[in-house]
Amino acid sequence: MTLQNESLRDHACLIVHGPDKPGIVAAVTALITRNKGNIVTLDQYSDDANGGAFFQRVVFHRPDLSAAMPDIEADLADTVTALGLEWTLTDQSVPKRMAILASTSDHCLLELLWRHRRGELPVTIPMVISNHTNVAADVRSFGIPFFHVPSQGPDKSEAEAKILELLKGNVDFIVLARYMQIISEDFLDSVGVPVINIHHSFLPAFIGAAPYRKAKERGVKLIGATSHYVTKDLDEGPIIEQDVARVDHAHSAADLQARGAYVERAVLSRAVQWHAQDRVIRHGNQTIVF
Amino acid sequence: MTLQNESLRDHACLIVHGPDKPGIVAAVTALITRNKGNIVTLDQYSDDANGGAFFQRVVFHRPDLSAAMPDIEADLADTVTALGLEWTLTDQSVPKRMAILASTSDHCLLELLWRHRRGELPVTIPMVISNHTNVAADVRSFGIPFFHVPSQGPDKSEAEAKILELLKGNVDFIVLARYMQIISEDFLDSVGVPVINIHHSFLPAFIGAAPYRKAKERGVKLIGATSHYVTKDLDEGPIIEQDVARVDHAHSAADLQARGAYVERAVLSRAVQWHAQDRVIRHGNQTIVF
Amino acid sequence: MTLQNESLRDHACLIVHGPDKPGIVAAVTALITRNKGNIVTLDQYSDDANGGAFFQRVVFHRPDLSAAMPDIEADLADTVTALGLEWTLTDQSVPKRMAILASTSDHCLLELLWRHRRGELPVTIPMVISNHTNVAADVRSFGIPFFHVPSQGPDKSEAEAKILELLKGNVDFIVLARYMQIISEDFLDSVGVPVINIHHSFLPAFIGAAPYRKAKERGVKLIGATSHYVTKDLDEGPIIEQDVARVDHAHSAADLQARGAYVERAVLSRAVQWHAQDRVIRHGNQTIVF
Amino acid sequence: MTLQNESLRDHACLIVHGPDKPGIVAAVTALITRNKGNIVTLDQYSDDANGGAFFQRVVFHRPDLSAAMPDIEADLADTVTALGLEWTLTDQSVPKRMAILASTSDHCLLELLWRHRRGELPVTIPMVISNHTNVAADVRSFGIPFFHVPSQGPDKSEAEAKILELLKGNVDFIVLARYMQIISEDFLDSVGVPVINIHHSFLPAFIGAAPYRKAKERGVKLIGATSHYVTKDLDEGPIIEQDVARVDHAHSAADLQARGAYVERAVLSRAVQWHAQDRVIRHGNQTIVF
Structure with a gap:
């Protein structure tokens, strides 16, 4: 312990x-x-x-x-x-074991690793898994194991099987830190622990792919991010936390993405902290956050 | 002048x-x-x-x-x-003439009248029109004419014709201050001046009716309001301003509505002020706000 | 009851x-x-x-x-x-009796009267007292008694005595809604009920008079308002609520005051609501707000 | 170039x-x-x-x-x-050269290094100087030179001389990223480039040392951070940017400090970005930020 x-x-x-x-x-x-x-x-x-x-x-x-x-x-x-x-x-003195799944984006991943190092997240991080290798050195510089599980071709079942093998018995919850692969229903059933995602819009606006591009096209004056539990219904799981940032006409879709990155990492960090502190109770498709 | x-x-x-x-x-x-x-x-x-x-x-x-x-x-x-x-x-020394259309809710209407009285909105208000009478006394206490145009039955064309007759030649823009009637395409074509609406959600989330109930059901952690120009595509017109307020699990749909009222009146006031100061330029389905 | x-x-x-x-x-x-x-x-x-x-x-x-x-x-x-x-x-079914003291500014006063009319403040308002008469008609249009107690010359004791006479036994707490008179220690001792004030800065910044002018001079990028219980130490009482608004170099001191008015009325309203709901516990010079 | x-x-x-x-x-x-x-x-x-x-x-x-x-x-x-x-x-294609001075705290420092690596700050970073060594490995992992200049005893002139020698001719501006040493007037005169500081309160509240402890004692409901140009008048220089975060009675002074760290790094990053983009014009003790 x-x-x-x-x-x-x-x-x-x-x-x-x-x-x-x-x-x-x-x-x-x-x-x-x-x-x-x-x-x-x-x-x-x-x-x-x-x-x-x-x-x-x-x-x-x-x-x-x-x-x-x-x-x-x-x-x-x-x-x-x-x-x-x-x-x-x-x-409460036994920290939860949190695995992080990431792709190429590093902002949410690094924020979690850094807050963990500061002692602000009551978790241990047994591993980070990515379908890319660009974040490997950063992860290992925090003294945390990194595993590369490539995800090629349309059939994700082999990659998911490898990830499951790594996770099985080793983690209490999983965080998708801008992991750009869709999680299958089979995976969710097998893994047996909560999975937390960060979505780059203020759900339910801009469900699905490319929310910043859609936000630019719609001409919104606020962009947001949403952290939620993953269920079999994509982008529909119980919301843990949301926040927004102000934007204006002068911001391009790329600017929205850059600004949004800071909202995403803050929202995901709060959601992870609250989950790790047993503050979040799921109730149907909603959450009670104490 | x-x-x-x-x-x-x-x-x-x-x-x-x-x-x-x-x-x-x-x-x-x-x-x-x-x-x-x-x-x-x-x-x-x-x-x-x-x-x-x-x-x-x-x-x-x-x-x-x-x-x-x-x-x-x-x-x-x-x-x-x-x-x-x-x-x-x-x-700039000639204030625009702004008509307000309202229904039973008074919060957006009174906010505009009150800011106008404080000299913060560079407009004159030649009339307030409502399909109800409950706000009549309040409106007249500000020294502003009130007209009651009931809107009964499925055919709104008669009511719209009466409203057009009142507005024609008398206004430079129209504000829908929680006016709970759908404006017809014919009306928009005939009226010939910009129409500004306040929608009680952070569009494009919760398009359509009962957004606070939908927000409660979805379990969002932020509610919002959106002011936009009215076009023939309901809730799809160019957004002028948006804002949000934080809510939590303990808020009922009625609580969301009560909190949302304060976001609505602030968002609509800013949109009206900017429009009245010629700060808003429409460009396709977007706005540039200087 | x-x-x-x-x-x-x-x-x-x-x-x-x-x-x-x-x-x-x-x-x-x-x-x-x-x-x-x-x-x-x-x-x-x-x-x-x-x-x-x-x-x-x-x-x-x-x-x-x-x-x-x-x-x-x-x-x-x-x-x-x-x-x-x-x-x-x-x-909880017995509303607290709240007296409001005001001067010439109407924004905080009207906000409280209007929220009360909407049923959002669990209070009754037995009277509004002002050292000016300009708000009398507005107050009475809400069906609430208005009393004028002028405050002339350096000796405020006569005016305070009249106010005490009006309040004595009739109120459970008092709100200073931009009441521009300093309350004496004797008054506080005699009145025997909590007194809530709204200060137009984010205390402890800009203690004392003319905070918006001082804010402009210091070149701050945020202005604020603070609601606090009144004690004998001016501007030093326990803080109930605070909030801020963003400003920039283009805002004059008068602009700061106009913007600040909206922060003031929101902050005071929340403080009053929480006090009326017995959510605020004083502890030394601090508050616990549940 | x-x-x-x-x-x-x-x-x-x-x-x-x-x-x-x-x-x-x-x-x-x-x-x-x-x-x-x-x-x-x-x-x-x-x-x-x-x-x-x-x-x-x-x-x-x-x-x-x-x-x-x-x-x-x-x-x-x-x-x-x-x-x-x-x-x-x-x-605009020639990035400004920015030196960072830090002490033991890493949050502002790492934020700047990380935003720089993402290409969001139009600067080069020729060096980081600290009076401690704990951040050395992190800094060098970003490929940026680190210099340790200890600051012992009451006489800081020797340390300042060494720092000046390192900076002279090599930098266009200097950022104090929670550098816990007071900069002498002589140093400012000699260095000849703008110096940007981050202060851990919403100035002018809680000027001087230990602002989070003072904020806890005063019972404020918001904490803040301020980025400003350094002048010979401590904590009195022109403000570039400020922001706040909400806190409540349950937060200890240590909690305020932990929360405040996130406000500090965001405020300092914005100030640095705007300065690097020539968006900030000093005018007396104020700034115009375009």
């Missing part, structure tokens, strides 16, 4: 969600108290006061957390599962 | 646009100089250094402007028309 | 703050549950995991709330006071 | 400023035309229509520019100097 940050030692994050009913917050907080936890942060949201969905994130401190985890999990199974709710409990 | 603002007395605005070629700026500035004008502001843009379109806006001061206008116009016809360019010359 | 909003019927807001210790959240949520309340929203913050200050805001639904209030308050006195914590319990 | 960008070949930038009078724009554009230049972009500003200061930036294309420069300069000396105006003419 790698301790990402000493200040997170003995801190647990509990996510609870499911059908709302009276008394959930009280039941959960009582459970934490009787398991000797002290609540550090609590966020809670109900999408309808009259019987909608309930979402809660609690971070609590519990001395000797790792020894106590089995007991707390047993208590959660007894108490919270019995209320018809789903829960996940994670040790 | 109404002097909107003493500081604009004897100020002219010259817009020149057309195919780019060397020497246009020099020719135009020489023309202004030989007509005893002093340039106050000059904006210029070429969309391609190698023979694209050329756009220029010059504000100049010329003592006794109104007496000199015919001579300047004759010189422009000789010089600038000869260069294959289009031009318009306006006396 | 006026019901501001039917959807807030039987909703209470409980604020708890004081020295942090383990188990507070659990104790408070158990109290709400045993008093038959159902938690709608819970926000919690501790400024130091190791024994700092604790802040909590809970909104809960309790059928027949007003009948149950005495019992809940007795339980709070037993339980929460015993933990060394302070608490306030308010019935 | 290094061509930074083929698209800038044969493009010149002319800056003209001085006391305003009628006919300057016409005189300058006529000069460009008779020297066979074609205007690509023209920006112009007068700070007072009645005899204030005049500022103009023109980019024009002139085939065989370098051969024609002496003639154009002679014409400018005859024509524009005669009008009592100052001017500078630069060949």
Whole structure:
């Protein structure tokens, strides 16, 4: 176990969600108290006061957390599962393992590597995989393994199989940092961990390819970027974060792309940070971000 | 002639646009100089250094402007028309006449009336027309005529005919301040002046009706508003201005609408101000905003 | 009792703050549950995991709330006071009574009156007081009483005495909507309710008079506004909200003032809304805004 | 001569400023035309229509520019100097030489190196100088020379002398990328080129040391950064660019610093780009940014 940050030692994050009913917050907080936890942060949201969905994130401190985890999990199974709710409990001192898939563009990739080096992303990065080699030296200069998996021809299944082999068992989530290959539904089914993408427009505007060119043609005054979970429906997955930048008539499509790069890297970084901190709960095609 | 603002007395605005070629700026500035004008502001843009379109806006001061206008116009016809360019010359001290069409929502309407009263919009407002009566008292409290033109049944031609009769010859441009009726192509052809609309989304996202509901369903993290010129293609006209506001999962569709109202009124106000100051040049389906 | 909003019927807001210790959240949520309340929203913050200050805001639904209030308050006195914590319990369906003090500027005043009319501010407005009369007609057109209390000469004590007489017992908080008179320490002591001000700069920059002129002289690229609680230390009270707008070299000091007006009214409106919803907790010279 | 960008070949930038009078724009554009230049972009500003200061930036294309420069300069000396105006003419295809001074923080430094590698900054970087060595490997990985000049003890004159020796004749401007040493007046006098600094607050708020700690103590809701030219008056030089980010009560001073780093690097990058493109004109303690 790698301790990402000493200040997170003995801190647990509990996510609870499911059908709302009276008394959930009280039941959960009582459970934490009787398991000797002290609540550090609590966020809670109900999408309808009259019987909608309930979402809660609690971070609590519990001395000797790792020894106590089995007991707390047993208590959660007894108490919270019995209320018809789903829960996940994670040790905040154990960083998630994040793989990055990239192509030739380096701006999102380098931003993640650099923020990681600064200690701002609570993750480890076991590998970067690219269908090109131009970013290899940069990646390795951060001390991170780089694997080249070329993606030639119309049949991507061989390349995807190789990527799956590299990832299998080694990662907790995957980030597509301007990875310019379409991920197959088979791949998503097999990989079994969340996949986060950055799309270079303020979705749902300019779905599909070449959004900056389309933005120039439409004459918009703002360009944007969207980070979302990847689902089988291209560009339709749950949105985690979005942002925009102002542009004007004097910007060419290439200028929009250059400006957009800075929005993309900021939006993706925030999405990755929030996911890594267990702040994002998926609910249908939407996200709750605490 | 109404002097909107003493500081604009004897100020002219010259817009020149057309195919780019060397020497246009020099020719135009020489023309202004030989007509005893002093340039106050000059904006210029070429969309391609190698023979694209050329756009220029010059504000100049010329003592006794109104007496000199015919001579300047004759010189422009000789010089600038000869260069294959289009031009318009306006006396900045003559405010444009702006009619407002509204329905039941008051936020965009009141914002325009209030900014006008503060002297921030260089326009006169000869009338407000609505298919409802709830805003009548507010409008008249600003000293502005209000006309009620109901719009019942599927056939809008009678209502449009009445509106045209009211507007004809009385206005220089029209603002749809959340006017919830579709404007017919016939109306646009007949009215003969620019029509500015405010759409309650960051176009081209959520084209059509109920954008806030669609935004809630898609789970976006930003909502927006777009002001554009109205063309026969609904929601497809040239964009003048856009802006966004941040929202989160806790906002209902009604909350998005309430927040969006503040973006709408700000975006529409800026678009109206820029149009009234001759800062916006239409070019195909785009705008140059100086 | 006026019901501001039917959807807030039987909703209470409980604020708890004081020295942090383990188990507070659990104790408070158990109290709400045993008093038959159902938690709608819970926000919690501790400024130091190791024994700092604790802040909590809970909104809960309790059928027949007003009948149950005495019992809940007795339980709070037993339980929460015993933990060394302070608490306030308010019935969310009872709007706070807000007086507005203004001078000649109308932008902040009208924004508040208009948002109130739209039902976006959970307050009643028993009166507007001004040392000028120019806003009287506008105020009364909203159906709100207007009182003129002139403020002549260096001795403000007579005017303040008259204002106090009008306010005494009639208001829960006071908003200075660009009220251009300095409030004396005696007034603050006597009035006994919170006073919210809007300052036309991003404090602590440009403390004191004429901030837009100073901003122009310093050549800043952003101007701002700050809403804060008024204390005896002028411009030094706890900040509730701030925002900025971009400006450039072409803006005169008068332009900065005109642009700033829109930032001021937005910032003040948000601060008032949050205060009225019991979202703001004062802590020393700072605020926690939930 | 290094061509930074083929698209800038044969493009010149002319800056003209001085006391305003009628006919300057016409005189300058006529000069460009008779020297066979074609205007690509023209920006112009007068700070007072009645005899204030005049500022103009023109980019024009002139085939065989370098051969024609002496003639154009002679014409400018005859024509524009005669009008009592100052001017500078630069060949846009010749990138400015930018030295960077840094200390231990890498965020501003790496941002500049990375944007430079992407071709977004029209500069060459002959050297990075630091009083620490921790950034040496990163700098050299970009193929840029790194020099270590320690700065020990209270007397900085020896270190400054060494830095001056390295810079002398080799640079066109200097960027302090979070360089944590105070620059002496002697150094500024000797170095003879503009020096651009990034200050980690929205000046003039929180002048001096530890702005993030002061911001936390004051409880501001926005933090900012300011890029300005360095003058002998610490933190008082002409502001080039500013921006802010939203923060709340839950952010510690360390959090503000981490967030602020992203504002700092964006603000400094924009300021450097604009300076390198001759878009910034100093005027007293202010800047005109075209």
